[in-house]
Amino acid sequence: MDDTKETGRTEAFSDGVFAVAITLLVLNLHLPDASLSDSNLGGKLLAQVPAFAAFVTSFATIGIMWINHHRLFTHIKRVDTPLMLLNLLLLMIIVFVPFPTALLAEYTVQPDQHLAAFLYCGTFTVLAICFNLLWRYASYKNRLLDKKADPEAVQAITRQYRFGPLFYLIAFGLAWVYVPASIAANLLLALFFALPGRKPPPTVPSPPIE
């Protein structure tokens, strides 16, 4: 009973942070004053296309990270102080996302574009590491999981997350080569994490279910 309540507030606080961070992304879409510049709204909107692309990519990423957070907390039933601190660390990265998104939208000229993309992909790499830390801490010997958690579902998440940081490092590497490719890679990675982890193939013997 107490445990449920505790998870409840941690989830509610996290939901709030995700919701605010994802909504603040719209503040990065801004236009020069109508009065100051020549009256050509169409041209200004076209100039904002990189900002729109960064908005959609960041929105998809934060949104799908929320789906993942929600998925983890379907299994996590108790919170303790280390978990709350790891969750705070994860939320700090989420809250930070609008900043590199704004950089990426604004610095579209060489060589700053590479640095902005580096910061953007680096943020998501750290985020993937935080998700691994949170999940491994909670799932280690079923420490904080539901006693009735399906071991296969737990393993499927662990397996899916294991390579997350590596994949994000590849997107990070692409940022040095060709920036749009790295943004596209981030979008693909977000979609990959939107899918639930696959159950192990039958050739791999699954641990006996107690």
Place this chain on the structure above:
Amino acid sequence: MDDTKETGRTEAFSDGVFAVAITLLVLNLHLPDASLSDSNLGGKLLAQVPAFAAFVTSFATIGIMWINHHRLFTHIKRVDTPLMLLNLLLLMIIVFVPFPTALLAEYTVQPDQHLAAFLYCGTFTVLAICFNLLWRYASYKNRLLDKKADPEAVQAITRQYRFGPLFYLIAFGLAWVYVPASIAANLLLALFFALPGRKPPPTVPSPPIE
């Protein structure tokens, strides 16, 4: 039990996004510095009348979209990954609303005014399409609905939503003719969607209730 919890967090996250997006609208009401310009607050407030009108219309629209979201989730009892992604898509449009609202408030001169109104009405058209997608996915063969959901109430929603995108396209067309008329049409459409869908008239045989 699990399903209820899942709907709970999806609703809580959505509530948060709606709440933040609707509140951020006030940031579009801004005045030039008191120090920089001549001290005529009254005149400046009058110049903000289009911004106030856009604020009220967007607030009413997001608020009534929240009422609709709430109404749908009275019937939806389970969430799966596609529903969460469709919900994210819908929330992305909601989060985007403050941007065309700001455009409409700021670009009051021809021909930019038409382009701003086009983006404003276009956003609401896409929003109406997203609502249809979400509802049709969830209600198709009662996929994610409450087993005890009243089929007539479900049909009433489907019927009311069917013409939503079309109505918004008409408002969209008005934007090319006379911008204030299209804003008024959006306000009327919001009020139309505030009302619950009408039950089918008795001449139409309703499906047998199982």
Place this chain on the structure above:
Amino acid sequence: MDDTKETGRTEAFSDGVFAVAITLLVLNLHLPDASLSDSNLGGKLLAQVPAFAAFVTSFATIGIMWINHHRLFTHIKRVDTPLMLLNLLLLMIIVFVPFPTALLAEYTVQPDQHLAAFLYCGTFTVLAICFNLLWRYASYKNRLLDKKADPEAVQAITRQYRFGPLFYLIAFGLAWVYVPASIAANLLLALFFALPGRKPPPTVPSPPIE
């Protein structure tokens, strides 16, 4: 069961809007760039004293309005479409509060100061009217109240709210005479509404409790 859930989401959405609106007030506390002006932080902070006063008054008012909202929904157990629309109207005024607060903080010179204070007090007068509308709609013939609601407690709220708009109109009048007095009156009124409504004195026969 259904009714409780409906109240639950209306309360959650309202909590979100109150929480965001009250937090956005801090954005009105801003300083000129450290780089642009001469390095005298102390003086600049002193120049912000009206902004701090407006921040504290608005925070107290929104916070206490939240306490009142919470108190009403202790008795309200069901929501219908008109109540949701009245609640949206009330929330729109809450969301609007940061704007007149910013005006009051920035326009400290005559005659704009009076106009800003007029808008500030006027907003709170409209807010008091909205609270009356919401409560009267819900409590009329116990329409949406808990069936076990204590009639004396319900009457105490009705009695306390009846004179709210009048009191705020007095603060509004003070704004034309002396602005700081009207701000102080708003702060006093907030504290008055923080107290629960008094039960009727024994000389007034209370309605029989069923």
Place this chain on the structure above:
Amino acid sequence: MDDTKETGRTEAFSDGVFAVAITLLVLNLHLPDASLSDSNLGGKLLAQVPAFAAFVTSFATIGIMWINHHRLFTHIKRVDTPLMLLNLLLLMIIVFVPFPTALLAEYTVQPDQHLAAFLYCGTFTVLAICFNLLWRYASYKNRLLDKKADPEAVQAITRQYRFGPLFYLIAFGLAWVYVPASIAANLLLALFFALPGRKPPPTVPSPPIE
């Protein structure tokens, strides 16, 4: 039942305020326009290091204050008007935190740096006092606590909080000597409050458990 609901909404509103305040911190991370200045993003990011340090410290502090708020409300089971007002006071300080954080990030030159650090540490000192007020009001003679609250756990919190304001005053003093040391002290204090209060050592006889 009623009591639980009341705590529920107070916690939900507080969660919302904490979530928004902690997320708004990212707005303090801003860069000069890409177009206006010379294109050297790396140098500009380096110049933002104090802002990043202030962001991390404030995020950790607000986050850990949320953990403490959550810990207190594990024991608090009922709310009354004074508690709601004390909670509002505490939330007002939380909401205020982004302002001194922005000052600290922006005013990095003598003597303004000391004044900014003074305001920063002073805010946290007042916050520590507010936490003591809230807890002492709620726990005085178990006024609003769960009847089954463990007296040792309650005492452990009281003991840990007693010296909070004093410790923050020391960080406040450090701000006059060497600003980075005071920021580090604040970070250490946040970590100290992240740990649950220690149970009393066995030599101190604990009060009999009723």
